[in-house]
Amino acid sequence: MYFYEKKGRYIIDFADIPSEPAEMPEISVQERKHNFKEVETGFAGEVAVREAKRCLSCRRCLGCALCWAECKPEAINFNLPDQDFDLEVDKVILTSGMQRNIAPIAGNFGNRHMNAVTDLQVERMLADTGPSTGLIIRPQDGEIPKKIGFAQTFGAVDDRIRDAVLTFGINEAIIARKKINGVEISFISPDMDAFRASAGSDLDKVSGVDFINGSVVESTEVGENKHIQVKYETGGSEKTDVFELLVLLTLPQLPSHIAEAARQLGIEVDYAGFLGNSLFKFGPEGVKSETD
Amino acid sequence: MAKKKVLVMGGGAAGIRAALEEAAAGNKVYLVEHFPGIGGERIPQDRIITDRDLFSAPDLAAIKKNENIQVITNADAQELVSENGRYKVKVHCRTPRVDREKCDECGQCIKVCPIHMYDDYNEGLEWRTAIDFFNSASGNYNIFKEDMPVCQRTCPMNLDIRTYVGYIADGKFAESLATIRKKLPFPLSIGRVCPHPCESECNRGYKDEAISICFLKRFVADHEINNNIEPKLQLPAEKYPEKIAIIGAGPSGLTCAYHLALFGYEKITVFEALPEPGGMFRVGIPEYRLPKAILAKDIEFITRHGVEIKTGVRVGSGISFDYIRKDHDAILIAIGAHKAMTMRVKNEDADGVFEGVKFLRDVALDNEVPNKGTAIVVGGGNVAMDVARSGLRIGFDEVNLLYRRTRKEMPASPWEVDAAEHEGVKVHFLVAPQEVVVKGGKAVGMKCIKMELGEPDAGGRRKPVPIEGSEFVMEADTIFAAIGQVTDNSLVDEKIGFKFGRKLNFEVNPETFETNVPGVFASGDAATGADIAIRACAGGKRSAESIHKYLRGDVMS
Numbered sequence: 001m002y003f004y005e006k007k008g009r010y011i012i013d014f015a016d017i018p019s020e021p022a023e024m025p026e027i028s029v030q031e032r033k034h035n036f037k038e039v040e041t042g043f044a045g046e047v048a049v050r051e052a053k054r055c056l057s058c059r060r061c062l063g064c065a066l067c068w069a070e071c072k073p074e075a076i077n078f079n080l081p082d083q084d085f086d087l088e089v090d091k092v093i094l095t096s097g098m099q100r101n102i103a104p105i106a107g108n109f110g111n112r113h114m115n116a117v118t119d120l121q122v123e124r125m126l127a128d129t130g131p132s133t134g135l136i137i138r139p140q141d142g143e144i145p146k147k148i149g150f151a152q153t154f155g156a157v158d159d160r161i162r163d164a165v166l167t168f169g170i171n172e173a174i175i176a177r178k179k180i181n182g183v184e185i186s187f188i189s190p191d192m193d194a195f196r197a198s199a200g201s202d203l204d205k206v207s208g209v210d211f212i213n214g215s216v217v218e219s220t221e222v223g224e225n226k227h228i229q230v231k232y233e234t235g236g237s238e239k240t241d242v243f244e245l246l247v248l249l250t251l252p253q254l255p256s257h258i259a260e261a262a263r264q265l266g267i268e269v270d271y272a273g274f275l276g277n278s279l280f281k282f283g284p285e286g287v288k289s290e291t292d
Numbered sequence: 293m294a295k296k297k298v299l300v301m302g303g304g305a306a307g308i309r310a311a312l313e314e315a316a317a318g319n320k321v322y323l324v325e326h327f328p329g330i331g332g333e334r335i336p337q338d339r340i341i342t343d344r345d346l347f348s349a350p351d352l353a354a355i356k357k358n359e360n361i362q363v364i365t366n367a368d369a370q371e372l373v374s375e376n377g378r379y380k381v382k383v384h385c386r387t388p389r390v391d392r393e394k395c396d397e398c399g400q401c402i403k404v405c406p407i408h409m410y411d412d413y414n415e416g417l418e419w420r421t422a423i424d425f426f427n428s429a430s431g432n433y434n435i436f437k438e439d440m441p442v443c444q445r446t447c448p449m450n451l452d453i454r455t456y457v458g459y460i461a462d463g464k465f466a467e468s469l470a471t472i473r474k475k476l477p478f479p480l481s482i483g484r485v486c487p488h489p490c491e492s493e494c495n496r497g498y499k500d501e502a503i504s505i506c507f508l509k510r511f512v513a514d515h516e517i518n519n520n521i522e523p524k525l526q527l528p529a530e531k532y533p534e535k536i537a538i539i540g541a542g543p544s545g546l547t548c549a550y551h552l553a554l555f556g557y558e559k560i561t562v563f564e565a566l567p568e569p570g571g572m573f574r575v576g577i578p579e580y581r582l583p584k585a586i587l588a589k590d591i592e593f594i595t596r597h598g599v600e601i602k603t604g605v606r607v608g609s610g611i612s613f614d615y616i617r618k619d620h621d622a623i624l625i626a627i628g629a630h631k632a633m634t635m636r637v638k639n640e641d642a643d644g645v646f647e648g649v650k651f652l653r654d655v656a657l658d659n660e661v662p663n664k665g666t667a668i669v670v671g672g673g674n675v676a677m678d679v680a681r682s683g684l685r686i687g688f689d690e691v692n693l694l695y696r697r698t699r700k701e702m703p704a705s706p707w708e709v710d711a712a713e714h715e716g717v718k719v720h721f722l723v724a725p726q727e728v729v730v731k732g733g734k735a736v737g738m739k740c741i742k743m744e745l746g747e748p749d750a751g752g753r754r755k756p757v758p759i760e761g762s763e764f765v766m767e768a769d770t771i772f773a774a775i776g777q778v779t780d781n782s783l784v785d786e787k788i789g790f791k792f793g794r795k796l797n798f799e800v801n802p803e804t805f806e807t808n809v810p811g812v813f814a815s816g817d818a819a820t821g822a823d824i825a826i827r828a829c830a831g832g833k834r835s836a837e838s839i840h841k842y843l844r845g846d847v848m849s
Contacts, residue, residue, distance in 0.1 A: 021501045029715055036579035036685055038586075039711070040484070043504075048511040052460035055503050058409070058441035058495050061389075061422040067401035067435075075394035076401065076423075076435070083385040087299060087322055087369075090378055093310045095302035100415075112500060121415040127333040127347070131411075131418040139417070155700045158748040164337035171335045202340040257326040257368060261301060265372045272748075275337070 022051040094262065096274040098252040108218040109153050109248055114140040114226050116219070116246040119150075119165070122172050126179075136176055138245050140226050144180055145244035148173075149230055151216045152189040152249045158272045159198070161252065166195045169249045173209045183208075186241060188232050189249070190215040214239075219246060295320055299381055301369055303330030308350035315360040323355070324383060327413065328366045328424075329431030330355070365432055388434035390423070395433050397425070409436070410495055443490040443505060449475050449830040453490060453505055460508055466521065469512045473523075476829055477550040478543060478590045480517070481573050483510025484582045486826050487674075487705045517589055525596060528556045534621040534843050535559040539607050539783070542571015543825045544816025545626035546594050546601075547832030548839070553597035555840045560599050563616070565606035567657065571628050572817070573825065575653040576675070578682045584656075608783030622811050622839045625784075625798055626832065629777040629817035635670055639728035640773070644735030648679040648774030655682055663687035665769030668738050669717075670694050670725050672701075675822075676774035677708040680717040683772070691717045692766060696724040696743050696756045720766075722756065729765055737767040777822045795821035805835040806842070813839055 025041045032039060043051065068076045100120045109116070115138050117125075124130040125137065138145055150169050166189060173185045185208065189195065192213035196203055203211070214234030222229045228246040232239055254262070254271050262269045296319045300311045303325030311323045323330065333347040355361055367385040405421035413426055425431035443453040452471055459468035472479045486506045494502035516523060536552055538545045541564035549560050568574050570587050595601060607613055617623060632647035634640055646662065648669065654661045663686045669679050672695035683691040693712070695702060698721050702709060713719055722743040729737040742762035745754040778796040791799040791808050798807050798814035805815045815831030817823060 019500045021504055022507070024504070024507055032580065032685065032715060034685060034687065036682075038583050039580050042514050043507055043511045045511075045515070048460055048508055049463060051504050052457045052508055054496060055454065055457045055461065056496055056499075057454055057458060058443070061407060061435045061437040063437075064406060066404040066406065067423045070400045070404045072398070072400070073394045073396050075391045075396075075433070076389065077391055078389055078435070080387045080389050080391065082387045085383055085385070087297070087381045087383055088378055089297040089299040089322065089381060091296065091298045091314075091319075092372065092379055092381070093298065093300045093307075093314075095300065095304060095306040095310060097302055097304040097306075117417075118415065121417055123333075123335050124414045124417055126335070129331075129333065131414045156698070156745050156754045158754075167340060168335055168337040171337075171341045174341055175335070199340065206340065255326070258302065261326075261368060261370075264370055 017053045018050055019054075021054065022047045092265075094258070094265075094267070094269075096258050096271065097255050098271065099255040100250040100252055109151060109216055113219065113221050113228055113246065114138075115145075115221075115228055115244065116248055118248050118250050119169050119172060120250065122176075122247050123168075126172065126175050134179070136179065136245070143244070145183070146180070147184045147243050148176060148186075148245045148247060149228070149241065149243035150185065150187045150189075150247045150249060151219075151230065151232075152191065153216075154249075154251045155190075157251065159194075160272045160275045162191055163195060163198060164275050165249050165252065166191065167199070169247065170203070170206060170209070172247070174206060177208050184210075186210045186212060186243070188212045188214050188216060188230070188234075298322070299324065299369060299379070303327075303363070303365070305331075305334040305350045308352070308355055311361050312351060312354055312358070315358050319360065321361045322383075323361055323363045324367050324369050325363070325365045326368055327426060328388060328434040329413070329426040330363060330365060366434060388432060389437070390433040390435060392432055397433065399425075401433070442493045442495060443503075446493040447490045448824075448827040449833065451475055451490075451509075456512070457503060457505065457508055460512060465512045465515045469516055470524065472509060472512070473593075475833060476826075477547055477594050478573070478825075478829060479509050479513035480586050480590045481543075481582055482826055482829065483507065483513050484586070485573070485577050487824055489824075517586075523593055523596075526554065527597060528554065531556045531558050532843070533559065535561070535619065536622045536624070536839060536843075537616045537620040538562045538624045538626060539613075539616070540564065540571060540626040540628060540816070540818065541569035541591075541601050541603070542626060542628050542816060542828065543573055544628075544818075544828040544832035544835075545571065545624060546591065546599070547829040548624050548626065548815065548836045549599040549832075550594045550597060551833050551836030552839065553594075553599055555836065557840075558598055561620075562599060562601045563605045563607050563611070564601055564603045565627075566653075567604050569601045569603055571626075572630075572828075575656040576630075576649065576678070578652065578655065578678050578685075580681070580685065581678070606783075613784050613788075617812070622843060623813065624832075624835050624839065625807070625812065625814040625818055626816040626828075626835075627779065627781075627783065627818045628828075629779045629795060629797070629822045631778050631780045631796075632773055633776040633778055635725055635773045635775060637725050637727050639730045639735070642728050642730045642735045643733055644769065645728055645771045645773065648675055648772040649777055651772055652678055652682060655686060661686060662770040664689075666690040666692065666767065667770045667772060668692050668694060668725075668766060668768040669772045669774055670738075671774035671776070672697065673703045673774065673776070674705060674708055675777070676772075677704045677712045677717075679772050679774050681712050681715055684716055688770070692768070693717055693719045694723045694725060694738070694740060694766075695719065695721055697754075698722060698745065701754075724756065724758065726763065728771060735768070735771050737765050738771055739763060739765050777817070779818050779821075781818075793821065797821050803834075804838040804841075805831055806838055811842065813842075 125132050128134045214232045217231040219228050219230045227242050229242045298314045298319045298321050300307050300323045311321045314321045331350050331352050333349045369381050371382040373380045401423045402421050405423050407422035408419040411418040411420040423435045425433050441454045456468040456471040488506040490505050491502040541562045632649050667683045667688045680691045680693045723740050725738050727739040728735050741758045743756035746757040748754050793799050800814050800819045805813045807814050813835045815835040816828035
């Protein structure tokens with residue numbers, strides 16, 4: 001399937017380029033006692049060059065004009081200008097959408113594992129217009145997973161955001177259950193009990209999902225298939241389970257362009273604000289926000 | 293009733309729903325979307341779903357058919373002005389570089405495009421080509437030639453990271469450093485102290501871990517001094533006669549001075565109140581993170597461009613602000629935020645209680661500081677970490693750091709917290725100070741109370757609430773308050789009429805850094821409140837551009 005072919009074409013593992021980032025050398029804690037010597041001592045030349053080679057030189061159009069040569073209707077015009085125009089309107093509605101930043105996920109969740117994906121990636125997979133035309137598949141081998149774990153990757157947040165994320169993940173689990181015959185799903189969240197209290201009977205109607213009030217201690221890749229072994233703590237004891245796919249529930253943020261637009265419009269807004277359907281007063285009619 | 297006009301920002305499921313509703317009510321709708329395509333499917337986050345509503349799939353066909361909806365993709369609404377009950381909106385539409393009237397959507401261009409890049413629409417599950425329709429259901433063909441890669445876009449100073457890292461990979465260290473110095477005159481210092489927001493966004497992080505952008509910057513800068521290479525200066529031939537005063541020789545002030553010199557100004561004077569230049573680089577960040585001799589090299593590079601620094605001149609006491617204003621054609625105020633905020637606890641003014649920033653300043657200037665027994669540091673930011681780590685170095689036997697929330701909420705960089713603990717600082721989470729315990733006029737400890745996290749506040753952070761009856765006393769010989777800094781704006785007279793913000797900072801136009809007083813600009817912490825150094829440098833560069841524009845009219849070189 002093109003999905004994997006394309007993925008393979010992007011970041012190839014070059015034998016001569018390290019995958020691990022270079023580590024900054026430091027003087028030992030003993031050497032730091034009672035003096036102000038610089039702690040970090042800097043990269044050696046060859047280390048810096050190796051580290052710099054890890055840069056993907058993030059891509060964009062180079063202007064090679066292959067597409068231009070190929071385009072029969074001559075629609076491609078590299079110098080087509082930007083356009084600026086004014087609109088006069090009576091009402092403004094600002095809607096958010098979401099952005100999920102994987103950077104803050106702690107390492108013990110295994111966000112670097114091949115078969116760990118984010119909840120938003122699963123949303124894309126489930127979409128009929130998405131890259132796998134509605135199938136949930138393991139990024140490593142394209143197989144349909146028979147056992148899926150969902151794990152919350154963040155600690156205390158605004159209850160509204162927490163509930164939204166858990167609902168989002170549970171809905172994905174429900175769709176996955178419908179799409180994959182006999183799939184086993186575990187759903188691990190340290191806030192499960194609190195969520196159950198606010199979701200009430202709706203949660204009880206969900207069948208075939210094992211809801212666990214617990215926190216992930218660590219996750220490791222096991223075996224050739226790179227299944228993910230998750231160690232988690234629940235009710236005072238530690239348990240272990242192996243999943244074919246691990247879905248990381250991530251913290252949604254306002255997309256940076258919406259945050260920027262809000263700033264330019266002079267509105268103070270966060271993701272929770274959009275979830276709360278709050279009304280932003282702005283001028284005589286007010287700027288209205290709706291959740292996505 | 294006349295048809296109303298509605299602007300809907302955001303072409304996701306909610307935006308499409310809103311657009312259709314407004315159109316059904318008989319209104320004219322403009323649907324503005326940032327990305328090249330609208331739509332997509334969304335899983336609800338507000339209710340647990342039933343069989344019938346698996347997705348909230350937006351009705352794209354209805355949008356296309358509806359004559360009352362105008363879809364504007366690849367665009368952002370900017371500058372919303374309210375006027376007589378209506379809004380005037382400026383819309384900026386980025387070029388798709390594909391003429392949509394001519395395009396027949398054959399897809400041939402996608403097949404031949406050699407560039408495969410991160411597919412932001414599909415969360416990186418796929419790779420898309422640089423020419424692409426973005427979203428198979430609703431997208432328009434467009435060529436992606438963004439102005440900057442993500443790292444550069446994230447950097448407050450928009451340093452050309454891809455280029456300078458690329459030069460290092462090629463072994464061209466001098467070219468790399470010259471690329472950095474086109475914008476930033478402090479590569480040695482920033483390469484050591486920057487919390488590198490660029491690295492959090494680095495696309496390599498999706499594969500394994502981000503590139504060590506910050507340390508690479510340090511490497512090329514170190515390479516120059518370690519090998520005694522003469523830095524090349526790029527001074528322009530055309531010179532300008534105007535006199536410019538910069539108050540404060542910190543990251544922002546000196547970056548501004550550097551860029552003014554690059555524009556061709558020859559009469560730039562930087563007034564520095566302290567005996568040494570460098571601002572927070574010199575007296576805020578401790579030696580073990582940024583050695584003074586290293587900082588001096590960055591400053592030497594700046595002064596070689598013809599910038600004069602007058603140290604030990606405190607504007608407002610030695611020399612008046614009004615005098616400087618009369619004597620110069622433009623002024624930048626870049627005095628930072630060096631005044632500690634108070635803990636607002638009882639007996640705070642007792643002997644033995646110190647401002648954390650003042651302690652760092654005294655250590656940096658070799659002034660006498662307390663250094664015996666045990667110390668308590670109150671606060672959870674990078675200043676608190678610097679105070680705690682310096683405290684152990686200067687001679688305290690034990691340093692206890694109190695923070696009223698948990699590790700997760702700590703504003704300090706996580707690696708700073710780790711290093712502090714590693715070196716022996718005892719960090720106490722969920723502990724708040726209540727009262728300084730005083731004996732014979734001198735502080736001997738802090739009465740504290742344990743906290744727990746309660747309901748989230750307006751910013752979404754869960755507010756710590758005291759646990760009743762959990763008070764205890766922690767003994768200490770010295771107590772440092774490090775809970776934030778404000779600007780000491782007493783150098784200017786009230787009569788001039790400057791506007792100030794919450795952190796006593798000078799209010800400025802965020803684009804131009806101009807204050808409400810003509811010809812007077814402000815940048816760095818003095819304008820933004822305490823923030824990271826690279827943002828102060830970025831502000832310095834922007835204010836130099838604004839000062840140039842102010843002095844030369846609209847002609848930008």
